[in-house]
Amino acid sequence: MKYQDIDWDRIWREGRAGKSWKKRGNSDWDKRAPSYAKRQVGTPYADRFVKMMNPQADWTVLDVGCGPGTLALPLAPLVKKITAVDFSAEMLNELQARCATQGITNVKSLQASWTDDWQAKNIPIHDVAIASRSMSVEELGRALRKVNDWAAKKVFISDRVGSGPFDPELFKALGRNFEPGPDYIVTLNILYRMGIHPNVDYIHFERSKYFSSREDAVKGCHWMLDSLTAGEQLKLEAYVDERLRQNNDGMWVFTRRTPIKWAVISWEKE
Ligand SMILES: C[S@@+](CC[C@H](N)C(=O)[O-])C[C@H]1O[C@@H](n2cnc3c(N)ncnc32)[C@H](O)[C@@H]1O
Structure with a gap:
């Protein structure tokens, strides 16, 4: 078998088709x-991603x-x-509301x-293009070429490492099968085939997360599971309770077995 014969786009597509957590439409x-x-x-994720970018005051992003x-939001004061x-109008509404309250005027939402045809949408080429945890596409190669074409200087994208933010143990506790789907290694291989040899950095998180209440800790897991039966809700709460303790400051500390890890893949345009 030759490396060139591996169809990474197909591995991506078929891996996505089998994954447990599907969010397809806007x-x-x-x-x-x-x-x-x-x-x-x-969140600390955003802080770390922005630091890795080393943003410049004259950049368009x-x-x-x-x-x-x-x-x-954190990049706005640091770039031009x-x-x-x-593609989600509600996500853009959330962004616009925050820009308004924070007095941010250099972010245009679209x-x-x-x-979509980005030329027809009048999206110009920017100095830097970023796609953070958002390459949720069927045709990964096509999206990578697009993001590369729309950047004049640099590209930064991030993708899951393994199960990423998902907690496989939680799915097991509920008796559900968990398939995380393809991760950053497919992205790297498609880039390699495009002749791009990117830097890869990682954002790691501790296994413990702090919450101000038990209810918040339950919510911190609930998002992974769309609809729950009454029985599953009880199992979810039991799962959280087993891993939760209150520290001396009154904070609730939830500790999971698998830590969260993201890959930040970046490259400079030739
Ligand atoms: C996991 S969130 C990431 C949001 C943000 N970049 C971050 O890192 O927190 C994925 C985002 O990608 C958007 N998205 C998913 N598929 C998309 C598509 N095909 N076109 C445009 N946006 C998409 C979703 O609406 C969502 O806002």
Whole structure:
């Protein structure tokens, strides 16, 4: 067998078809936008990603699959301007509301999908293109070529390592099968086939996470599971209770077996 014969796009597509957690359409993301924004805006993930970018004051940045502005909000004061693109109108509403309250005026939001014609949408080429945890596409090679074409200087994308934010033990506790789907290694291989040899860095998190209440700790797991039966809800709570303790400051510390890890893949344009 030759490396060249491996169809990485097919591995990606078929891996996605078998994964447990499927969010396909913009209406799925619309529904999740408020809770996602509460969980993700202002997190250490965003701090670390932004530091890795070493942002420059004269950069224009295209943020594809920007969500509620996880990265656009902390980047805004550090760069010249940002075009924040997402196919979910509710995610963009979350972003705009935060820009308004924080007095941010250099972020322009635009509703578009990875598969739209970006030229027809008048999306110009930016200095830097980013796609953080947002390459949720059927045709990964095509999306990677697109994000590469829309950047003049640099590209930064992030992808799951293994199960990423998902907790396989939780699925097991509920008696559900868990298939995380393809991760960053497929992305790397497609880039390699495109002649791109990127840097890979990792964002690791501790296995413990702090919550201000037990209820928040339960919510911190609930997002992984869409609809729960009454029996599953009880199992979820038992799972959380088993791994939860209150520290001397009154914070609730939830400890999972698998730590969360993200890969940040970046490259410079030739
Ligand atoms: C996991 S969130 C990531 C949001 C943000 N970039 C972050 O790192 O927190 C994925 C985002 O990608 C968007 N998204 C998913 N598929 C998309 C597509 N085909 N076109 C445009 N946006 C998409 C979703 O609406 C969602 O806001």
